[in-house]
Amino acid sequence: MNSQSNCRVSRRGLLQAGAGLVLAAALPVPAAWSAPSGQYRLVATPARARLAGPGRPQTEVWTYNGMVPGSLVHLRQGEPARLVVENRLDQETTVHWHGIRLPNLMDGVPGLTQSPIKPGESFLYEFTPPDAGTFWYHPHANSLEQLGRGLAGAVIVEEREPVAVGGDVLWILSDWRLTEEGGIAPRFGNRMEAAMSGRVGNIVTLNGRASEAESFRAGERVRLRLVNASLARIMALRFEGHRPVIVAVDGQPCDPHEPAHGRILLGPAMRVDLMLDLEGEPGRRYDVIDDFYDGLSYRLTQLGYDARPPIRGHALDAPLELPRNPLPEPDLASAERHRLTLQGGMMSMGGMSGMGGMMGGGMMGGGGGMMGMGHGAVWAINGVSMTGDGHAGTDPALVFERGRSVVLELRNETAWWHPMHLHGHSLRVLSRNGKAVPHRQWQDTVLMAPKDVMEVAFVADNPGDWMLHCHVMDHQMSGMMTVLRVA
Ligand code: C2O
Ligand code: CU
Numbered sequence: 001m002n003s004q005s006n007c008r009v010s011r012r013g014l015l016q017a018g019a020g021l022v023l024a025a026a027l028p029v030p031a032a033w034s035a036p037s038g039q040y041r042l043v044a045t046p047a048r049a050r051l052a053g054p055g056r057p058q059t060e061v062w063t064y065n066g067m068v069p070g071s072l073v074h075l076r077q078g079e080p081a082r083l084v085v086e087n088r089l090d091q092e093t094t095v096h097w098h099g100i101r102l103p104n105l106m107d108g109v110p111g112l113t114q115s116p117i118k119p120g121e122s123f124l125y126e127f128t129p130p131d132a133g134t135f136w137y138h139p140h141a142n143s144l145e146q147l148g149r150g151l152a153g154a155v156i157v158e159e160r161e162p163v164a165v166g167g168d169v170l171w172i173l174s175d176w177r178l179t180e181e182g183g184i185a186p187r188f189g190n191r192m193e194a195a196m197s198g199r200v201g202n203i204v205t206l207n208g209r210a211s212e213a214e215s216f217r218a219g220e221r222v223r224l225r226l227v228n229a230s231l232a233r234i235m236a237l238r239f240e241g242h243r244p245v246i247v248a249v250d251g252q253p254c255d256p257h258e259p260a261h262g263r264i265l266l267g268p269a270m271r272v273d274l275m276l277d278l279e280g281e282p283g284r285r286y287d288v289i290d291d292f293y294d295g296l297s298y299r300l301t302q303l304g305y306d307a308r309p310p311i312r313g314h315a316l317d318a319p320l321e322l323p324r325n326p327l328p329e330p331d332l333a334s335a336e337r338h339r340l341t342l343q344g345g346m347m348s349m350g351g352m353s354g355m356g357g358m359m360g361g362g363m364m365g366g367g368g369g370m371m372g373m374g375h376g377a378v379w380a381i382n383g384v385s386m387t388g389d390g391h392a393g394t395d396p397a398l399v400f401e402r403g404r405s406v407v408l409e410l411r412n413e414t415a416w417w418h419p420m421h422l423h424g425h426s427l428r429v430l431s432r433n434g435k436a437v438p439h440r441q442w443q444d445t446v447l448m449a450p451k452d453v454m455e456v457a458f459v460a461d462n463p464g465d466w467m468l469h470c471h472v473m474d475h476q477m478s479g480m481m482t483v484l485r486v487a
Contacts, residue, residue, distance in 0.1 A: 036074040036075050036076045036079075036158060038075060038076065038079055038080055038081045038082060039081075039082050039083075040071065040073055040081070040082070040083045040084070041065075041083075041084045041086065042064045042065060042070065042071060042073075042083060042084070042085045042086070042095070042137075042153075043064065043065055043066075043085075043086045043088055044062065044063070044064055044085065044086065044087050044088060044089050044093050044139075044151060045062070045063060045064075045065075045066060045088040045089065046060060046061070046062055046063070046088075046089070047060075047061055047062075047063040047066040047067070047068075048060060048061065049061045049063070049067075049068040049150065049208060049209075050209060051068070051176055051178065051182075051203060051205050051208065051209055051210065052178070052182065052203060052209070052210050053209055053210050053212075056182065057181060057182030058182065059176075059178060059182050059183060059184060060183065060184065061149055061150035061184070062089060062146060062149040062150050062151050063150055063151065064137075064151060064153050067208070068150045068174075068205075068208040069150075069152055069153045069154065069172045069174065069207065069208055069229065070137070070151065070152060070153030071153055072153065072154055072155075072156065072170070073137065073153060073154070073155040073156070074155075074156050074158070075129050075155065075156070075157045075158070076129075076157065076158050076160075077129060077130070077131065077132040077157050077158060077159060077160050077325075078128060078129070078130065078160065079128065079129075080126065080127075080128045081125075081126065081127060081128065081129065082124065082125075082126050083095075083124070083125040083126075084122055084123070084124050084125075085117060085122060085123050085124075085125065086121075086122040087117040087118065087119055087120065087121055087122070087123075088119070088120070089119060089146075090119055091119065091141075091142060092110065092116035092117060092118055092119070092141050092142070093116065093117050093139045093141045093142075093146060093151075094108040094109065094110050094114060094116055094117055094123070094139060094140045094141045095108045095123075095125065095137050095138070095139060095140070096108035096109065096137065096138060096139070096140040096423070097125070097127070097135065097137050097155060098135055098136050098137060098138060098269060098421070098444070099133075099135040099136070099250055099251050099271070099426075099444040099445075100127065100129050100131070100135050100155065100157075101129075101130055101131060101424060101425065101426065101462060102127035102128075102129070102424070103127060103462075103464070104424065104462070104463065104464025104465065104466070105464075106125050106126065106127045107423055107424060107464070107466070107467075108125070108139075108140045109140050109389070109390035109423070109467055110140060110141045110389055110390055110391070111390055111391035111392040111393075112390045112391065112392060112394070112465050112467070112483070113390075113464070113465070116141050129155075129157045130325065130326060131157060131251060131252065131325035131326070131327070131426075132157045132158060132159040132160070132251075132322075132323070132325060133156075133157055133248055133250075133251025133252060133253070133271075133273070133325065134154065134155075134156060134170075134225040134227065134248065134251050134271040134273055135154070135155040135156075135157065135251050135271070136152060136153065136154050136155055136172075136227050136229060136269075136271070137152070137153050137154075137155055138151060138152045138153075138229070139151050140389050140390060140467075141389050142389065143389050143473050143476065143477065144188050144189055144199070144231065144473040144474060144476075144477050145188040145189075147229070147231055147473055148176075148177075148184065148188055148199065148231050148473070149184055150174075150176075152172070152174065152229040153172075154170055154172055154225070154227055156170065156225070157251070159322070159323055160323075161323065163223065163322060163323075164318050165221055165222060165223045165275070166220035166221050166222055166311065166316075167216075167220055167221075167222035167223070168222065168223045168225070169214075169222050169223070169224050169225065170207070170225045170227070171206050171207060171214075171224065171225065171226050171227070172206070172207055172208070172227045172229055173204060173205070173206055173226065173227065173228050173229065173230065173235065173266070173300070174204070174205050174208070174229045174230055175200065175201040175203070175204050175205075175230035175231065175232070175233035176201045176202070176203050176204075176205065177199060177200075177201035177202055177203075178201070178202060178203055189376075189474065189477060189478075190474075191376065191378065191478075192346075193474055194376075194378055194474035194475065194477070194478040195344070195345050195346045195378040195379075195478070196345065196346050196416065197232060197416060197417070197472070198231060198232030198472040198473065198474035198475060199231050199232050199473070199474055200230075200231075200232045200233050201230070201231070201232075201233065204230075204233070204290070204298075204300060206300065206301055211300070211301035212301065212302065213285055213301060213302040213303070213304030214301050214302070214303060214304060215304050215305075215306055216278050216303055216304065216305055216306070217278065217305070217306055217308055217310075217311060218278055218279075218280060218281065218282045218305050218306075218308070218309065218310035218311065219278060219279075219309075219310030219311035219312045219313075220277075220278045220311055221275060221276070221277050221278070221316045221318070222275075222276050222278065223247070223273060223274070223275060223276075224244070224273070224274040224275075224276045225271065225272075225273050225274075226264070226266060226271060226272045226273070226274065227271050228266040228267065228268055228269065228270050228271070229268075229269075230268045231268065231472070231473045231474070232268060232472045232473065232474060233268065233292075234265070234266070234267050234268065234292045234293075234417055234419075234447070235264075235265075235266040235267075235290045235292050235300075236263040236264065236265050236266070236290060236291055236292035237263065237264040237266065237288060237289070237290055237300065238262055238263055238264075238287075238288070238289045238290075238291065239262075239276070239286065239288055239303065240286045240287045240288070240289065241279075241280050241286040242276060242277070242278075242279065242280065242286060242303065243258060243262075243277070244258070244259070244264065244274040244275070244276045245257065245258055245274060245275045245276075245320055246258070246259055246264065246272055246273070246274060247273050247274065247275050247320055247321065247322050248271075248272070248273035248322055249270070249271070249272055249273075249441045249442070249443050250270060250271050250426070250442065250443045250444045250445055251271060251273075251325075251426075251444070252325055252327065252426055252441065252442035252443070253273075253321070253322035253323065253324050253325065254439050254441040254442070255321075255439045255441075256275065256320040256321055257438070257439055263291070265292075265447060267417070267419030267445060267447035267471070268419050268445075268471045268472055268473075269419055269421055269445045269471035270419060270443075270445045270447065273322070275320045277316065278303070278305070280303065280305050281305065282305050282306065282307050282308060282309060282310065283305055283306070283307045284305050285302040285303065285304045285305070286302060286303045286305075287299050287302055288300045288301050288302060288303065325442075327426055327428075327442060328459035328461055329428075329459070330405035330406065330407070330428060330457040330458055330459050331405045332405065332407065332430075332457060334405055335404075335405035335406055335407045335457060336400070336404060336405070336406055336407070337406075337407045337408075337409065338398055338406065338407075338408055338409070339382075339408075339409045339411060340381055340382060340397070340408055340409070340410050340411070340468070340482070341381065341382055341383075341411045341413055342379070342380075342381060342410070342411065342412045342413060342414055342418055342420075342448070342470070342480060343379065343380045343381070343383065343413050343414060344377075344378050344379035344380050344385075344414060344479060344480070345378060345379060345414045345415060345416050345475075346415065346416075347415040376477075376478055376479075377478055377479035378478045378479060379414075379470070379475050379478055379479035379480035380479050380480070381397065381468075381479075381480060381481070381482045382397060382482070384397070384482065385478075385479030385480075385481075386469075386479065386481040386482055386483070387477060387478060387479050387481070388477060388481075389476075389477070390467055390481070390483075394465075394483050395483075396465060396482075396483045396484055396485035397468075397482040397483060397484060398484050398485070399484075399485045399486075399487055400460035400484070400485065400486050400487070401460070401487060402460060402461065402463055402486050402487060403459065403460065403461055404459070404460050405457065405458075405459050405460075406457065406458055406459070406460050407430070407455055407456070407457045408427075408455070408456050408457075408458075409453065409454070409455050410446065410448060410452075410453070410454045410455075410456065411452075411453050412448040412449070412450060412451055412452045412453070413451070414450060415450050415451075416450055416475075417447065417448065417449055417450065417472075418447075418448045418470040418472065418475060418480065419445045419446065419447045419448075419470060419471040419472065420445065420446050420447075420448060420468065420469070420470055420471075421444055421445040421446075421467075421468070421469060421470070421471045422444060422458075422466060422467075422468045422484070423466040423467045423468070424462045424464065424466040424486075425444070425458045425459075425460070425461075425462055425466070426442040426443065426444050426458065427442065427443055427444065427446060427456035427457065427458050428440055428441075428442055428456060428457045428458060429441055429442075429443055429446060429454065429455075429456050430454075430455040430456060430457055431454065431455045432452060432453070432454050433452060433453055433454075434453070443456075445471055460484075460486040461486070462486055463486050463487065464485070464486060465483050465484075465485050466483065466484050466485070466486065467481060467482075467483060468481070468482050468483070468484050469481035469482070
């Protein structure tokens with residue numbers, strides 16, 4: 001039992017199960033959070049972390065405040081926040097506050113909303129979060145490498161009135177590709193990978209280290225906040241012996257419901273808040289399995305019950321529902337309708353008709369021959385590829401008058417999964433492949449399966465230029481990105 005990771009990836013970027021588990025010295029306890037102050041200083045800086053666990057090699061990572069994941073940013077709904085980001089990396093950076101509906105100038109997209117923060121410089125982000133919930137922050141500059149080397153942290157915005165639960169637990173799940181020596185594997189932006197599933201790694205960490213078990217007490221109800229901070233790995237989590245209830249998606253409270261087939265689907269950048277009643281037996285352990293990729297399931301961790309007797313004899317019957325956030329409801333009758341078609345990638349010649357057939361023969365053709373495609377583009381939205389992290393002078397794909405209700409039809413014509421993220425707004429998910437979705441939940445990142453057609457709606461109430469892109473970082477960097485303008 002001394003393998004360095006609990007899951008491994010083959011040369012082709014797929015996961016093999018059963019490589020053994022890390023022995024943790026002690027069961028971790030959930031971190032105690034300090035009270036929200038609204039004031040933070042986040043220093044982007046290189047550091048070292050023992051990702052694979054005690055006794056394993058250290059990894060040179062990039063961090064916020066020397067920690068992986070970065071410092072927890074703990075804010076209060078409706079109260080102003082001031083966050084100073086200092087750049088001690090040797091390259092430019094920015095911070096994007098993923099999912100928070102904030103003023104455009106605070107959105108952290110280089111070129112589009114701010115000048116990048118140069119090495120040695122700082123930038124003050126100031127905003128008042130309108131919504132309570134689970135959000136996260138990450139760079140939007142050289143995103144694939146900066147996120148892939150560890151720059152990510154959670155933002156928890158607390159409700160105005162505290163929610164009645166026994167515990168509030170955060171799991172930031174991150175996927176890393178490490179070498180045998182424990183370093184971050186080089187070659188970010190491999191073209192073949194970019195045209196397929198993206199850079200899937202070989203070790204998954206929970207709050208910054210491979211986890212054997214997470215400690216809980218029987219009889220408790222905990223709010224478990226899941227954040228998928230991976231570059232590309234999609235997760236489908238099963239909690240053996242438990243019946244978690246989804247109470248929020250991407251920070252936005254939803255009708256409490258059990259996940260379909262007991263699997264909690266979590267694409268890159270997505271968050272899910274669960275209410276988890278700990279009805280197992282004291283002293284026992286229960287597997288938490290990720291079985292998203294066919295035949296490649298692995299154990300993420302275990303729910304490790306301590307020996308103490310249950311806190312209560314019967315399940316808590318307090319309501320599960322969280323207070324809703326003040327989201328504007330789109331008026332579907334008067335909404336303008338637009339279509340955004342996702343194109344490109346391997347095995348999609350059919351979907352690329354009229355686009356120069358650059359995928360012919362399965363070769364990534366250097367971007368030649370494709371209208372609107374920039375250097376290294378392998379993906380497009382409506383025939384145009386915006387590559388990189390965001391930049392100035394981009395014509396928006398769509399322009400909305402402020403306050404308009406909008407229905408977007410997202411068509412995935414590719415053979416790959418895409419978690420599509422819109423900045424500055426939340427999207428009400430209306431339908432998938434012509435069928436109404438059961439809870440019409442709000443999301444800022446919508447995971448689309450190959451060939452999916454989805455309808456989402458929102459009120460374009462936040463002025464500015466907003467990115468819409470795939471959150472598989474290789475896909476974003478290589479063209480699956482566009483800009484929507486609210487004027
Ligand atoms: Cu997590 Cu452009 O975003
Ligand atoms: Cu994608």
